[in-house]
């Protein structure tokens with residue numbers, strides 16, 4: 301087996317994105333411990349949370365805060381440190397930095413400045429939940445948090461009505477009921493969902509049921525802890541019953557994504573909609 305063991309010694313001028321546990325501290329990798337122990341500086345989303353983790357592993361390092369509200373200024377500070385060849389680790393409260401967490405901006409800035417960024421992978425709630433979901437894993441899309449305002453949420457879910465890949469959502473417990481109701485309205489009651497709760501923690505639980513059952517269950521049960529929602533993608537048969545909900549372009553795209561040629565996709569759309577092929581062609585040409 302060809303594998304490479306890279307040195308765990310941090311290099312000056314490199315930003316390390318260090319994944320931290322999402323619950324079980326045993327998930328902090330040996331490489332992460334080694335890097336955090338040896339970098340010049342650690343940038344943390346919440347320095348109090350990170351300090352607890354560092355104390356647990358007896359790591360003592362200077363910390364600066366880098367979170368969504370100070371990321372512009374703190375990002376510049378990180379870049380300046382990297383430019384004078386200091387090594388910096390970026391960590392968030394839990395999981396992989398830059399995944400629904402601060403980090404995206406500073407990684408973009410590093411890319412623009414030609415500064416090296418190295419990932420030290422580990423826990424990510426989305427991947428952990430997907431693997432446990434018992435839903436299709438070959439193709440999936442990560443949606444993170446849905447917008448909190450009603451119209452933004454509806455718009456996003458409308459755009460996902462024809463999504464045939466498994467979808468992954470993050471949600472806070474106090475918004476879980478509202479989100480389950482919105483998913484039910486947009487995707488219908490039979491769609492499968494796996495609610496992955498408190499992953500890697502003492503009360504870890506995976507609840508696999510339909511959207512209707514999930515909404516009913518949590519109308520009676522208080523949602524507690526952290527949740528990832530993994531939702532089954534749209535079945536083509538389901539769409540066939542309701543072509544009015546999707547545009548011609550979206551309809552065509554479904555077949556193109558399946559690998560059909562443009563001509564065959566037009567034929568299939570015409571058949572589904574019981575329309576002449578020429579009508580589909582001309583509708584698409586006008587655009």
Ligand code: SAM
Nearest residue numbers: 322395396401424425470471498499526527528
């Ligand atoms: N960057 C993190 C990652 O890699 O997973 C995600 C951070 S995001 C701000 C926090 C969300 O991740 C939570 O609201 C929840 O949806 C999900 N999450 C984090 N830890 C979790 C856990 N132990 N069990 C279930 N979901 C979790």
